[in-house]
Amino acid sequence: MRAIGIVLAGGNNHRMKELSNKRAVAAMPVAGSYRSIDFALSNMSNSHIQRVAVLTQYNARSLNEHLNSSKWWDFGRKQGGLYIFTPTITADNSSWYRGTADSIYQNLDWLKKSHEPYVIIASGDAVYKMDYNKVLEYHIDKKADITVVCKDMPAGTDVSRFGVVKTDEEDRIVDFEEKPMGADGTTISCGIYVIRRRQLIELIEKCAQEDRYDFVRDILIRYKNLKRIFAYRTTDYWSSIASVDSYYQTNMDFLKADVRKYFFKTYPEVYSKVLDLPSAKYNPGADVKNSLVSSGCIINGTVENSVLFKKVFVGNNCVIKNSIILNEVYIGDNTYIENCIVESRDTIRANSRYIGEHGVKIVVEKNERYVL
CATH class of the missing domain: 3.90.550.10 (Spore Coat Polysaccharide Biosynthesis Protein SpsA; Chain A)
Structure with missing residues (x-):
């Protein structure tokens, strides 16, 4: 060149x-x-x-x-x-x-x-x-x-x-x-x-x-x-x-x-840094439709029309629709998320509910799961 x-x-x-x-x-x-x-x-x-x-x-x-x-x-x-x-x-x-x-x-x-x-x-x-x-x-x-x-x-x-x-x-x-x-x-x-x-x-x-x-x-x-x-x-x-x-x-x-x-x-390919992660795991009760689910994810609930990045955990009876879940997010049981972008490394507490009613909602949970 x-x-x-x-x-x-x-x-x-x-x-x-x-x-x-x-x-x-x-x-x-x-x-x-x-x-x-x-x-x-x-x-x-x-x-x-x-x-x-x-x-x-x-x-x-x-x-x-x-x-x-x-x-x-x-x-x-x-x-x-x-x-x-x-x-x-x-x-x-x-x-x-x-x-x-x-x-x-x-x-x-x-x-x-x-x-x-x-x-x-x-x-x-x-x-x-x-x-x-x-x-x-x-x-x-x-x-x-x-x-x-x-x-x-x-x-x-x-x-x-x-x-x-x-x-x-x-x-x-x-x-x-x-x-x-x-x-x-x-x-x-x-x-x-x-x-x-x-x-x-x-x-x-x-x-x-x-x-x-x-x-x-x-x-x-x-x-x-x-x-x-x-x-x-x-x-x-x-x-x-x-x-x-x-x-x-x-x-x-x-x-x-x-x-x-x-x-x-389609050639040519798009390259990225590769992490050694296991493939996504879909447990009994998982229901995934028209979504991208990345390596390291564990799905227990319902995911529709969404993009889940690496190492996302979706708890029991969760519903995620039309949303983007960034890397290493833990989503507690019975949580409902729609039209949202969830920031990486967040812990979404059980029974939470987030809906972007007037456009896309950015969800940032303040938690101490990761100590700086």
Whole structure:
């Protein structure tokens, strides 16, 4: 591959509410067995990108633990590898990452020491499969300075949390609005960019000189009339999990047969860190319908249209409907849960009842089961 990869995974997101209190958004569990960042890393590996940097910052402990070995994504090579970069205090800098452009600037030495001519930049909070080689070929064919992967969203979609682009007949981006309150179009940026390495270094250094820190606002939007910035349109499944509702809906999408087949049964595969857990156990009285149940779970009650992550215990006479139960949750007997996301490592006391009546409800039980 003629490119190196950068995965931006350091930002905080208040739209995730309590879910981002103890983990980075890129570390959010997805589809029973994965983390959000697995999809970007798998795409890098499947596109034969051998050198990938992950820029982490906010609540990065669980994310760093997940990335403690590069072998899961086949980056453990003599040539290349997986690099985890967190903010580092130096003689010249004592700041945390102040934005996406600043996070790249603080690790500019890694870019300068690389030899590949191109850079693929991706965010760690999206669920998708993509061959970055096709995007790179498009970038070269168009003689573009920057290529932005875009997607046409269905009419009526709320695009206020995305970057919205407008293109001309050649698919050159002529306008770019970041998170507009009211947008005319429905073509959004997927947060995936291709740029020549030397040009990225030049633009990032100029941003730093002018105290500008954001890649979208201070590079894409600022240079849209000066640089040849093109849109590469994808029609495949793509979903951002950067809000509670979108996170819930993305996991619910995996209950659809076509989505499961696309991610689980269609080449290339999605890789993740593997834990040595026994298969799920269904005791007498268990009734499971249209649900994803992960390894290590023990089911005694009823589960419908739900996603259960690893090592979940469901007690007797429990009913779980249209819900997401994160890792290592213990659910006591006679509990009813509907339209909820239950935070990981919670203990739900027996005879509890949680229902998301006006949207998705996040359940966080305060308990002392785990001592810090």
